[in-house]
Amino acid sequence: MRWLAVFYTVGICCALSVAALAADPGPVESLKSFSDFQQVDLNRLLSGDVLSERGSLMDFPNGISAQTCFVVPVSAEETAKRLQLWDPSPHGELKVFAFHPLHTPCELADFQQLDFKMSQRPVRWLLEKTVASTPVKSDLNLTHDEAQQLAACVQKRADPQKVSDCWAKLLLGRASAFQQKGLDGAQPYDAAGESVSPPIQLRTMLREQLAIAHEFSPILKRIGLLGNETTPSLTPFYYWTIFDADYHGTISLGAIYQLAVGDHFQLVDMEYYVSGNYYTSATLFEVWPVEVGGKPGALVWRGDFFAAPMLAFTKGTERIAYGALMLQDIKKEIHFFQVEAKTR
Amino acid sequence: MKPGLIALLALLLPGATIWAANSMSISQELDVEYGYIGGAGTRGGGLNVGSVDEHSADLKYVISPQLNKDLLLRIGFEWQRFTFGVPDHAPLPGVLQQASLVLGFDYQIADEWLMRVEVQPGIYSDFRDITWRDVDAPLVVGAAYLASADLQWFFGLRVDARTQYPVLPAAGVRWKFSDVWTLNFMLPKPRLEYDVNERLKLYLGAEIQAGTFAVGQDFGSTRGLPRLDNAIVDYLELHLGSGCSWKITPTVTIEAEAGFMPYRSFDFFDPNIVFRSHDAPYGQIACHARF
Numbered sequence: 001m002r003w004l005a006v007f008y009t010v011g012i013c014c015a016l017s018v019a020a021l022a023a024d025p026g027p028v029e030s031l032k033s034f035s036d037f038q039q040v041d042l043n044r045l046l047s048g049d050v051l052s053e054r055g056s057l058m059d060f061p062n063g064i065s066a067q068t069c070f071v072v073p074v075s076a077e078e079t080a081k082r083l084q085l086w087d088p089s090p091h092g093e094l095k096v097f098a099f100h101p102l103h104t105p106c107e108l109a110d111f112q113q114l115d116f117k118m119s120q121r122p123v124r125w126l127l128e129k130t131v132a133s134t135p136v137k138s139d140l141n142l143t144h145d146e147a148q149q150l151a152a153c154v155q156k157r158a159d160p161q162k163v164s165d166c167w168a169k170l171l172l173g174r175a176s177a178f179q180q181k182g183l184d185g186a187q188p189y190d191a192a193g194e195s196v197s198p199p200i201q202l203r204t205m206l207r208e209q210l211a212i213a214h215e216f217s218p219i220l221k222r223i224g225l226l227g228n229e230t231t232p233s234l235t236p237f238y239y240w241t242i243f244d245a246d247y248h249g250t251i252s253l254g255a256i257y258q259l260a261v262g263d264h265f266q267l268v269d270m271e272y273y274v275s276g277n278y279y280t281s282a283t284l285f286e287v288w289p290v291e292v293g294g295k296p297g298a299l300v301w302r303g304d305f306f307a308a309p310m311l312a313f314t315k316g317t318e319r320i321a322y323g324a325l326m327l328q329d330i331k332k333e334i335h336f337f338q339v340e341a342k343t344r
Numbered sequence: 345m346k347p348g349l350i351a352l353l354a355l356l357l358p359g360a361t362i363w364a365a366n367s368m369s370i371s372q373e374l375d376v377e378y379g380y381i382g383g384a385g386t387r388g389g390g391l392n393v394g395s396v397d398e399h400s401a402d403l404k405y406v407i408s409p410q411l412n413k414d415l416l417l418r419i420g421f422e423w424q425r426f427t428f429g430v431p432d433h434a435p436l437p438g439v440l441q442q443a444s445l446v447l448g449f450d451y452q453i454a455d456e457w458l459m460r461v462e463v464q465p466g467i468y469s470d471f472r473d474i475t476w477r478d479v480d481a482p483l484v485v486g487a488a489y490l491a492s493a494d495l496q497w498f499f500g501l502r503v504d505a506r507t508q509y510p511v512l513p514a515a516g517v518r519w520k521f522s523d524v525w526t527l528n529f530m531l532p533k534p535r536l537e538y539d540v541n542e543r544l545k546l547y548l549g550a551e552i553q554a555g556t557f558a559v560g561q562d563f564g565s566t567r568g569l570p571r572l573d574n575a576i577v578d579y580l581e582l583h584l585g586s587g588c589s590w591k592i593t594p595t596v597t598i599e600a601e602a603g604f605m606p607y608r609s610f611d612f613f614d615p616n617i618v619f620r621s622h623d624a625p626y627g628q629i630a631c632h633a634r635f
Contacts, residue, residue: 052455056413057368121523139542246493247523313594315634316371316408316416317450317458324455325493 027264027288027299034215035301036067045071045299046292048338050331054323055209061312062279063205064319066327068302070334072341076289079298080265082341083285084237084256091336095244097123102238102253106175111168111240114251116160123242126249129276130167131158140276141189141196146170167251171240174273175253179238183224186272189279198272198280199225201307205282212303216284219259219266225282234259251275264288278308304330369410372635373420377402379628381581381605383429386436388610388619389569393436396621397429398581398608400553406446413452418462420446424555426579435567436610436619437470440557440579444468453487460486468506472560477574480506480556494520498530507556508578508613543591547601551583571615578611583626599630 028040036053045051048071055065072079089099097118102110116127129139135148142150153166177185188197202225206213213226220226222234236255243250253273259266267285274280284303291297306326314322383395406420424442444466451459462484469478486500498516516530526537528549535549556578564572585603592598608621 054413054452057410059368061368125523310594313634315368316373316410317460318634319368319371320414320416320450320452321458321488321490324452324458324490327455328490328492 027290030264030288031069031286031299031301034211035069035303037069037301040069042071042290042299045069046290046297050334052327052331054320054327057319058205058208060201060204060208060307062201062307062309063208064306064308064311064323064326065205065209066304066323066330068304068327068330068334070300070302070338071290071292072298072300072338073292073295074298074341075296076263076265076287076298079300079341080258080260080267080285080287082337083267083269083287083300084258086337086340088333088336089241094333094336095122097242097244097249099239099241102175102179102240104235104238105179106172106238108168108172110175111171114164114168114171114240114242116163116167120244120249122244122247122249124249125247126242126251126275127158127160127163130154130163131156141274141279142170143187144190146173146187147190171251171253171273175238175240178253178255178272183272196279198274198307201280202270202282202305205305205307209303209305212284215286216266216268218261219257219268222259223255223257223268223270225268225270245277248277250277278306281306302330302334371408371410371416372633373404373406373408374633374635375402375404375630376632377628377630379626381608381626382624384605384608384621384624386608386619386621389435389617391435391619393434393619394431395429396434396436397624399427401425404446408450415452416450418446418448418450418460422446422464422466426553426581433567435564435569435572435617437557437559437563437577439470440555440577441471442466442468442555442557448484456490458488458490460484460488462486468555468557470557470559470563472563475558475561478558480504480558482507482556500531504556506558506576508611537589545589545591546586547589548586549584549601551585553579553581553583555579569617572612572617575612575614578613579609580611581608582606583628585626585628587628595633595635597632599632600628602627 028042031040032038037051051069053067055067087099088094089096097120098113100110100113116123130150131154133140133147134151135144138147150166150170154163183199186199188195206225213220217226234257236257238255240253252271254269254271256267256269265287269283271281282305286301288299289296290299379400381398383397386393386396402424404422406418408416408418410416422442422444426440428436428438430436430438444464446462446464448460448462453459463481465481467474467478468480482502482504484500484502486498489497491497496518500514502512504510514531518528518530520526524539528535528537532552533549535547537545537547539545556576559572559575559577561574564570583603583605585601587599587601589597589599603626605624605626606622610619
């Protein structure tokens with residue numbers, strides 16, 4: 001009877017394995033199931049192509065989205081790790097002046113490399129906008145209290161060191177609140193008389209992309225962008241960065257979360273504070289293991305969601321052009337990421 | 345947009361029903377311009393017409409419903425009028441006028457390429473005695489190559505069977521070469537622009553105003569030049585000037601400019617009689633709304 005028991009056990013295991021294989025549609029089919037990509041030629045992706053699609057028009061007037069898909073010649077686990085820690089600043093074309101991790105809990109020293117002495121015109125622009133800010137009027141994304149504190153700190157002096165110190169204090173306050181309270185700590189901006197909350201903007205955009213929101217629900221629920229959880233139960237990589245957004249210096253605070261889901265990985269890079277020009281953005285990644293030339297590689301789907309005030313007034317062909325240009329920037333970033341992955 | 349019109353368009357056009365749900369899927373353009381050119385000495389056909397001044401006005405409205413992610417329709421109208429202060433019995437039209445529909449589409453043909461096809465069927469005439477000869481439908485086919493956020497190339501072709509040059513190609517570029525300077529070298533209004541701030545822009549530039557019109561059946565006879573009866577005139581006007589553009593709201597921009605009109609021509613190309621004007625000051629105001 002023992003051999004019969006072994007036979008049945010082996011038989012059941014085989015049946016379950018077959019069922020599991022049948023149930024697992026594979027990376028390409030998974031990708032097709034929620035994305036805008038209905039034709040995915042893995043061979044073209046393996047040769048370095050990047051698939052891209054502008055997102056369809058949103059009801060949310062400030063929102064725009066785009067999707068891309070590419071392959072990286074390192075394992076899925078390693079790709080996910082690199083995506084979480086990737087520093088774009090060495091690539092001049094991406095116009096990122098500085099990118100720095102934050103400690104947990106963050107401290108003032110984390111922002112010591114924030115430098116308004118840089119000769120770049122966009123940084124100069126941000127310095128001028130900072131000096132021009134008053135408690136009642138500012139072109140920057142600030143609360144009334146922040147505007148008041150910044151004005152009192154800067155005292156209308158265009159001293160780069162002073163402005164750097166004032167911004168460091170403001171960013172420390174924002175980053176600490178986020179580290180402690182998650183999205184509840186991301187205070188809304190008081191922009192042009194209305195309150196603009198980055199988390200609400202992100203949730204609104206995700207709600208319009210039900211298939212994507214459903215696919216990413218494991219990680220989105222854990223970080224509080226979906227569901228009732230407000231304090232993230234995942235520990236992210238926290239960072240601050242300063243970059244050129246359409247000739248305007250922009251500082252942002254972000255957090256990149258990663259979650260293993262079965263054999264693949266989901267990541268969310270969320271900007272919970274942006275100093276100006278736009279409100280917020282989130283980049284979602286799903287990373288599956290694939291084989292590239294007999295070696296482990298990763299198939300990556302990327303979705304970008306971006307909210308900006310001027311988008312509400314950007315319609316028709318202008319909006320199509322805006323989406324096309326946004327995709328160009330994203331593809332440039334992907335290109336540098338792929339190049340790094342090949343060389344390191 | 346009125347619900348009745350949406351319902352009608354929904355019957356005619358697939359995908360039109362999405363418009364009712366999404367206000368972002370309909371864009372509208374309204375352009376209004378008025379200009380005045382001072383008296384300019386005008387000669388042609390062996391005649392000295394004397395000093396001719398000019399009032400011009402243009403009103404264009406286009407509504408663009410987005411049919412799908414890549415395709416927008418363009419439906420609208422344009423009215424343009426040139427009024428010339430010509431002495432009595434001078435062989436020049438007192439009015440040249442266009443009243444046309446705007447029909448076309450914008451389409452994204454590739455990641456970096458956008459195209460526009462637009463036809464403007466209507467009446468292009470001195471509006472003295474309107475016949476089928478006054479009806480025309482110039483076609484414009486254009487493409488834009490989005491090299492980057494700072495550099496875009498434009499290519500265009502104007503097709504008008506009635507004019508002396510039925511096919512006119514054109515190319516242009518928009519190059520933002522610094523945070524405040526943009527070379528907007530696109531016809532018919534090539535400009536070098538300087539951003540004073542987010543709302544105010546100063547520019548130096550040129551403008552070409554052109555059109556092809558039919559004049560009345562007895563236009564020439566009543567002016568002592570019977571060869572001009574029922575003729576077609578290619579009208580061309582060149583401006584060189586500077587101005588400012590002020591974005592009063594995110595959707596409305598007003599412009600004011602002044603300068604010099606070095607050249608203007610009324611080319612009755614079939615009888616080969618050309619009247620030319622030179623050197624006069626001009627002023628122009630405009631309002632552009634995108635909503």
